[in-house]
Ligand SMILES: *[C@@H]1O[C@H](CO)[C@@H](O)[C@H](O)[C@H]1NC(C)=O
Ligand SMILES: *[C@@H]1O[C@H](CO)[C@@H](O)[C@H](O)[C@H]1NC(C)=O
């Protein structure tokens with residue numbers, strides 16, 4: 145029996161290999177074209193920006209030097225992974241290769257070098273998922289007209305397998321420790337409610353700790369601590385993120401473009417809690433061309449670390465944004481250390497009249513490092529998602 149099932153698995157992978165080989169020629173054409181366009185563009189921008197920064201730092205030594213882009217061409221292992229990509233399907237009605245996301249992930253060999261796209265059919269998936277470091281290059285792909293919902297309700301105070309509380313880190317419905325993760329058209333959810341005045345209700349929908357991760361057309365629903373942008377380079381495009389308290393938080397160095405941030409805070413709260421603890425750490429959240437909406441009043445950010453860094457550019461802010469704008473979490477020493485910048489934002493919440501004096505209105509040059517994909521070194525790893 146064991147040999148029969150081994151044979152089936154083998155045949156399955158062989159057929160996948162053949163499928164990807166036949167479609168490879170066409171893919172490669174687009175891929176090469178994309179690389180040449182994007183990398184060329186990147187290199188010219190990179191020269192331009194490094195030159196400006198050099199001139200800037202010669203003029204006056206800056207405490208908050210913007211991060212320099214670190215590399216200039218696509219990661220070779222990413223090119224290999226992309227050229228050898230394969231697709232497996234997940235469907236709860238038995239019509240896919242697997243019935244659960246967990247089973248599909250378990251089928252991928254450890255330290256796999258190919259991009260593996262999980263084509264996840266519509267449905268509500270009650271699964272607690274961890275993608276370990278040993279599974280890089282995984283993509284979750286849903287249907288934009290009916291995206292799959294991955295849901296859970298663990299909280300920081302819920303009891304884990306060892307009988308101890310899970311804590312915020314382990315409360316995530318989906319946690320990703322692997323590099324090169326991509327999600328397209330997927331809903332990540334944690335339904336645990338946040339009751340004002342009770343402790344231990346941090347309830348993460350998604351934790352992303354892997355490096356070089358991208359999210360397109362995804363939604364993140366939660367209350368306290370919805371999106372744990374833990375660490376690494378991350379890119380979010382056209383995403384919807386909802387929560388109440390600190391609902392985007394962590395040490396990540398991330399660019400959020402065209403996103404909607406929706407507050408459901410029942411009591412004054414903060415939209416972000418960025419944790420940058422040292423001025424030499426290249427982390428910080430940059431929101432571009434996004435909108436801030438919702439029902440509960442929020443600060444744009446509160447300083448989790450002394451050098452917390454958050455930038456909003458071209459963003460519409462509804463009147464739920466408090467006039468003060470930013471919060472130092474009760475530690476005035478942070479007022480001179482955080483980097484909280486706003487650039488060309490609009491809407492009633494973007495009025496700078498009542499802002500804390502240590503909020504920065506960025507000029508073009510100051511804003512530049514944060515408002516393109518080079519902020520996350522994107523041109524070494526951001527791919528067209530299909
Ligand atoms: C979490 O969800 C499970 C399964 O749906 C349910 O049995 C449980 O009561 C929920 N827990 C809380 C605290 O809502
Ligand atoms: C995002 O969703 C829109 C429809 O809302 C769709 O046109 C677009 O192709 C999607 N993007 C990706 C990357 O799938």
Ligand SMILES: *[C@@H]1O[C@H](CO)[C@@H](O)[C@H](O)[C@H]1NC(C)=O
Pocket residue numbers: 382402403433434
């Ligand atoms: C800004 O975001 C909106 C809504 O997400 C999108 O339709 C528009 O194309 C974006 N504009 C730019 C310049 O990216």
Ligand SMILES: *[C@@H]1O[C@H](CO)[C@@H](O)[C@H](O)[C@H]1NC(C)=O
Pocket residue numbers: 421422423424
């Ligand atoms: C930041 O980290 C560097 C390297 O670890 C260290 O040398 C420096 O003192 C730190 N700076 C602050 C302000 O903590």
Ligand SMILES: *[C@@H]1O[C@H](CO)[C@@H](O)[C@H](O)[C@H]1NC(C)=O
Pocket residue numbers: 495496497498
């Ligand atoms: C900004 O707020 C101040 C104080 O509330 C107000 O006087 C001013 O008209 C506002 N500016 C705009 C452009 O709405």
